[in-house]
Amino acid sequence: MERIAVDAMGGDHAPHEIIAGAIRGARRAQVALLLVGPPEIIETELAKHAANGLDVTIVPAEEVIAMTEQPLAAVRHKKRASIVVATELVRDGIADAVVTMGHTGAATISALFILGTIEGIERPAACLHQYFGIGPRTCLIDGGANTEVRPEQLLQFGVMGSVFAERVLGIPRPTVGLLSNGEEDNKGNQVNRAAFPLFKASRLNFIGNIEGRDIPMGRANVVVSDGFVGNVVIKLTEGLTEWWLHAVETELSKALPESTMRKAVRPALARLRRRNDYAEYGAGLLLGVNGLCVIGHGRSKAKAVVNAIRLAKSLAQADVVGTIRDGWLAIANS
C-alpha cells in the first residue's frame, strides 16, 4: 500500500478542507496517510471525521509557511515547517509521495533542497496535465515553480515533459512546443530566443514556437514555458472558465424557457464546469527531483485533495521518478 504524506497546513483552506479531503482520498485510493502538522490541530480536525479502518499517522511539524513568505528564506529558517517535514518523509523512504496545497515556491524549494534534483537537471518544474478540460494529451511545464529560467533549463523542462508525455501519458513521440509571442522562429523574449536553437538541436519532437491559442487547440503535447508565464496561463484559464460559464448561462436564459434551463442547460454547464474545475483537477507534479511531489492549487478544497491523493498513488505506482531519470539519461546521452 502506498504511503502518502499530506501537508495538513498548506493551502487557503487548511487544515479543515485538507484533512477532510485526505481522509476521503485515503479511503477511496486505499493508501496509508501521513498527516503532517501541529498534532493538536490535526487531532481536532480528525475527530470530525470517521477515520476507522484507515492507516493514519500524525507526523508532528510545528511551523507553517504562509503564502506571503519568501520561499527560500522560509524553507531555510523553518526547519519544522509542515512542507519541510513532509518532504523529508519522502527523502527518508517513509512516504512514497508528498501532497501539498500550500505555497508552490516553498514546496519547490523544499523538494530542491531535501530531495535534490535528478543528475543533469538544474531545477524542478511543475508539470500540469489534464488541466481545465484542455485534454488528456497536453501537459504544461513549468506551471509555476520557476519565475526565472535560463535557456538550458527550458530545454530540460521540455525533455522532462516529453518523457512524462511518452511514458506516463502513453503518447508516442510527443510534440513539444515552446510557448512564445508568435509562431515564427525569431519570436520570443531573450530567454526563449536563446532556447529555440537548443530545442531545434535536441532529439525532441520539437514543433517550434507556439502561441497561447495553440494550448487549448492541443497543437503540442508538451507546452514549455517559464513558471511565471505558466502561472498566468493557468490562472487566466480559470478566470475565463468562470467568465464563459456565466456568459453562456446569461445569454441562453434570454432565449430559452426556465424549465429548459433547469432540466437541460444548467446540468450541461455543470458537466463542463466539472471538466474545467481546478477543485477537481488542480494538481500538478513536480518533475526533476528525486521523489514524488504533488502540488495543488492554493484555493483547493477537499475534492481537489482527494484527486491529488489518487494522482500521487498512480504516479508512485508508475515509478515516475525512475522513469524521468531513465528517460532523461537516455536523451542526454544519445
Added chain:
Amino acid sequence: MERIAVDAMGGDHAPHEIIAGAIRGARRAQVALLLVGPPEIIETELAKHAANGLDVTIVPAEEVIAMTEQPLAAVRHKKRASIVVATELVRDGIADAVVTMGHTGAATISALFILGTIEGIERPAACLHQYFGIGPRTCLIDGGANTEVRPEQLLQFGVMGSVFAERVLGIPRPTVGLLSNGEEDNKGNQVNRAAFPLFKASRLNFIGNIEGRDIPMGRANVVVSDGFVGNVVIKLTEGLTEWWLHAVETELSKALPESTMRKAVRPALARLRRRNDYAEYGAGLLLGVNGLCVIGHGRSKAKAVVNAIRLAKSLAQADVVGTIRDGWLAIANS
C-alpha cells in the same frame, strides 16, 4: 474629415481583405483614406470595389515587411516599406492616424523611430481595450509591443493605461494592477518585483499584483504586463473562446433537440462569438508615441479593418496623443 493611412500590405490577408475593409470602413466612418503600398496592387484591388464618392488616395510604397522579419533590421533597411511610409504620413501631418494589421514589432519600431516617444516615455506600448468581451472597463497594456521591459517602463505603461482609462474610457481613478504569478506583494519575476515599489510609490490607483484570473473578472481597469506575457494572454483568450464555443455546442447538442439548437442555442452562441471575436475587436492602440497608430491582429479580415478605422477616427477626435502627453506630464510632475 479625419484622414486615415492604411497599411495595405500588412497582415495575413493583405492586400485583399485589408483594402476591402478600408473601403467599407471609410464609407461607414466617413473618413478620407490613404492606401499605402505598391500602386498597381492597390489599383487592382480597388477595382473590385465601389469606391465612388470616397476620398481615396494611393500613396506609393514598394516594399513590404513580412511577419518573419526581425523588425529592427527590417524598418532600418526598408525605407519604402508600407508601414514605414504610412507612419511618415502621420509624422508629416498628412494623416491623422495609421492603421495596420501587419507585423506588430515593425509597426512599433516604425512609430518609435518616425514619430518618437512622448517626452519621459521610453517605449511605446500596445493598449487593448474592450478586447474579447472582457468588458469595456478593462484595458491591457502592453499587448505585444515589447517582449523585454525594464521596471521603469512597466510603470510608464501603467501611467499611460491609467490616463487612457480615465480620459478616454471615462473611468474616474482607474484601478491599476500588475499582472503577476500571485497576488501577494512579493510575487513576480525580477522585473515585476522591481516594478512593484515604483507602482506603490506612484500616484496611480495601484491595487497591487493581480493574477490571470483577475483579468476577465475585471478586478483592475488597467492590467499592466510586458508584451510577451500580454501576447500570451490575448492569444490564449482567443483559443479558449474557440474551445468554449465548441464545447458548449457539443455538450448542449446531447441534451437539447436539434430544433432548439438551431432556433435558440446557436444564435445565442453566435452573439457570444461576436462579443469575443478578434475579427471584430482585434485592434489595439500604440500609446506613448507622438502620433496615432492602431495595430490590428495579423489574422484580421475586412470586418476588423472596418472597426479599426472607426477606432482610429474616434481616437483622433478625442486627441488621445495630446491627452496622454498632458496626463503623463501631470502625473510625472506632481
